[in-house]
Amino acid sequence: MEKLTQRSKQVVNKEMTFSERIYLPAIFKGLAITLSHLFKKKVSLNYPEVKRDYSAVYRGQHVLKRDDEGRERCTACGLCAVACPAEAITMEAAERSKEDLMNYREEKYAATYEINMLRCIFCGLCEEACPKQAIFLTDRIVQPEDNRGSFIYGKDILVETRDSRVDITKRQVWTLNEEAKS
Secondary structure, eight states, X not given: OOOSOSOOOOOOOOOOOHHHHHTHHHHHHHHHHHHHXXXXXXXXXXXXXXXXXXXXXXXXXXXXXXXXXXOBOOOOOOHHHHHOTXXXXXXXXXXXXGGGGGTBSSSEEEEEEEEETTTOOOOOHHHHHOTTOOEEEOSOOOOOOSOGGGGEEOHHHHBOOSSSOOOOOHHHXXXXXXXXXX
């Protein structure tokens, strides 16, 4: 009979030696590996007391920025939602009234703006697509929750407050400075 492939091998039923049958060399080899790891430097941290250093380009929780006068920058153009590959951003636009002149810069604003943090892949395409520099990914960690519904962040969580501005990372400050020059 002719072989169909060259990958087939002839099986040899070789007798095991006495040391192979009692598995002592394999046991000692496993113990040596375990003992070698016992004396290596630990890589874990005591999290609440010791915080890990993140890179300058780390992408964490989103923030909707305000301008220097405290008005929301977002004009509900929808480019961030279109650019999002995970389709995690949803928004509804509304017309600004005369009473809301102090809250919004443009005639149109985002009445509802939601990000599903379970779908978000933190790629940063939303901040690159935004023409008004309204959305940024900060260096803050998204807090763990035990309820799936609490991972849909609305404007109440995303928009920075007027009195305490969210500090954005060095990578994002460079983007704002380059935008101001042009």
